[in-house]
Amino acid sequence: MKIVAVIQARMSSSRLPGKVLADIRGKPMILRVVERARGARTLDEVVLATTVDPADDPLAALGEQIGIPVFRGDQADVLDRYYQAARHFNADVVVRLTGDCPLLDPQVIDRVVTAFSAEPRDYVSNTLIVSYPDGLDTEVFSFAALERAWREAGLASEREHVTPYIHKNPALFRLGNVLNERDLSHMRWTVDEPSDLEFVRAIYARLNAQFTMDDVLRLIELQPDLTQVNAGFERNEGYAKSLREDKLVKEASINHSPKGTSLYTRAKKRIPGGTQLLSKRPEMFLPDNWPSYYKRARGVEVWDIDDNHYIDMSHFSVGACVLGYADPDVNAAVHAVVDAGSMSVLNCPEDVELADLLCELHPWADMVRYTRAGGESMTVAVRIARAVTGRDKIAFCGYHGWHDWYLAANLGSDKALDGHLLPGLSPAGVPRGLVGTSLPFRYNHLEELQAIVDDNPGEIAAIVMEPIRGDEPEPGFLEGVRALADKIGAVYIIDEITAGFRLNNGGAHLLYGVQPDIAVFAKAISNGYPMGAVIGRGAVMQAAQQTFISSTQWTERIGPAAALATLRKYIANDVSAHLIHAGKLVQEGWQNAAVEAKLNIHVGGIIPLSHFSFEYPNGNALKTLFTQMMLDRGYLAATGFYASYAHSDEQIARYLDTVYEVFALIAQALANESVEQQLRGPLAHTGFRRLVD
Secondary structure, three states, X not given: OOEEEEEEOOOOOOOOOOHHHOEEOOEEHHHHHXXXXXXXXXXXXXXXXXXXXXXXXXXXXXXXXXXOOXXXXXXXXXXXXXXXXXXXXOOOEEEEEEOOOOOOOHHHHHHHHHHHHHOOOOEEEXXXXXXXXEOOOOEEEEHHHHHHHXXXXXXXXXXXXXXXXXXXXXXXXXXXXXXXXXXXXXXXXXXXXXXXXXXXXXXXXXXXXXXXXXXXXXXXXXXXXXHHOOOOOOOOHHHHHHHHHHHHHHHHOOOOOHXXXXXXXXXXXXXXXXXXXXXXXXXXXXXXXXXXXEEEEEEOEEEEOOOOEEEEOOOOHHHOOOOOEOOHHHHHHHHHHHHHOOOOOOOOOHHHXXXXXXXXXXXXXXXXXXXXXXXXXXXXXXXXXHHHHOOOEEEEEOOOXXXXXXXXXXXXXXXXXXXXXXXXXXXXXXXXXXXXXXEEOOOOXXXXXXXXXXXXXXXXXXXXXXXXXXXXXXXXXXXXXXXXXXXXXXXXXXXXOOOOOOOOOOOHHHHOOOOOOEEEEOHHHOOOOOOEEXXXXXXXXXXXXXXXXXXXXXXXXXXXXXXXXXXXXXXXXXXHXXXXXXXXXXXHHHHHHHHHHOOOEEEEOOOOEEEEEEOOOOHHHHHHHHHHHHHHOXXXXXXXXXXXXXXXXXXXXXXXXHHHHHHHHHHHHXXXXXXXXXXXXXXXXXXXXXXXX
């Protein structure tokens, strides 16, 4: 690797014009900086990056005179100047130094460069956590990181100060920091003011030109009055000024995605509820500030329609893309059938291949029917159960979709479904004649199911439930449900739409040794392409021929092709093991971050579908603030995490580093009672709610 130190310098300093050519013990300041940088053993080359402004002609001429390579670039866009200089000098690694730091210590430079080289990093400095005197700042970063920052950074402060885009985005870059043994961050050894120049000249007058940081410290201990020469100035005042200017721009438009906000405003006038899925409403995350719409997605990365870039550590397509966004293998299978024709008067052979695979994974099952979504798959399953039993009533536990059979539970009591994932679901439009046909019981409460059976003898067509959502099944619970279904002749339906293929190659019910009569799949089986499957015992599934269950779109070819590619990759790569591993990392990270920040949280959910909650009276405000702060740091994140095969350990580690930071800020906001004041919009919605605009 070629390691190049790039020293930025210009004549037009606003506070001390021409300072880089100011005399320091017989030599211009910039030459003192170059001499000290060249003393670092880890550098392959030291170059000067100045501007094309004619005012910098003397500086460029001096560089040529003293034999230092010079690059001239943009005056205001220093990030572009650095990128072009690094590219010009073929740098693999860039060391950023500034021309107003003539007390640079070559040993400090070597220490930071060595830390960068010691392990895979994109950026290492001694400035993420300051512990060295102001004036010994050293930043080391890869050319690849510089190029990405050059391409993506947009704020004025990010362009003027070169590296903020890198160190503000730990989700994108691997960061490291070098700490000094003593905290010397209060010391000022840079040159921005006339008094700074006086201080530096005093140091050079008293020490040999080859002095180190320790030599300066010993001198100051002997002559403490030296530190009063330039006391009282703010560290990094120029960067602080740029941040204040950024803030003024942000306050004029605080939304991350103005195009997204505008489009969502239009959508609410054209689309009832604004979106097609309640769980994707911006109000469920960050009202008035959520990006709302995406332009493209790949792996775990999402770009909104304003070209903002995010890492998705949230509900990740609400659990649909278990392999990651735009998985190349699944996409290739889909492209092939699109090119070959995705619809015909004939049937696609993938229907049979997929049925064979699903029954092979579930030996208790004999037959399969397909749909293209989870909710309609559950409706098909319930229709089959009613057809085969000749009964009407359904006993159920958990969340199962939007159809009439399910929402009918809220006809008798509008709160019957509140404990089954989504509170406040309205049964408006569901026929009143369905009152009493859907009867809820709670998970792990076999006695409640027994009471339903006792109160409705000979009337229960099916017992419908998720195998697991938040809590593990208590001993005997699932077996007891199976036994009750057998006793009353009801169809036992397991809804695997959420849990399926996340804990094993198949359904979660297989882990618990339970054999249902019907199991229903969607979401994870096709990695985001529309697909649903109802599998079951032959004697039960044949009832599908006694009732009318049919749809043209259930015969298209893309869904089965995507499902085959997804499941084959899932099996070949032991994807469920990775999902469990990722979920454990995140759950443990949340808990550890909360302990460090002294926050009370509750962590739950099956491991690949984890969630946490803030255990405070204003928990929803804390959740909203968490989402807002994580969005500001480049993450689509709420209090839930759905693991995908594309989530790497490295990405999870960066995410958790950010969670530690945000949890600390939230704890501070709690202590200051400023949580609500820090929110830039309304609180996130917590259930079904009609939008009024």
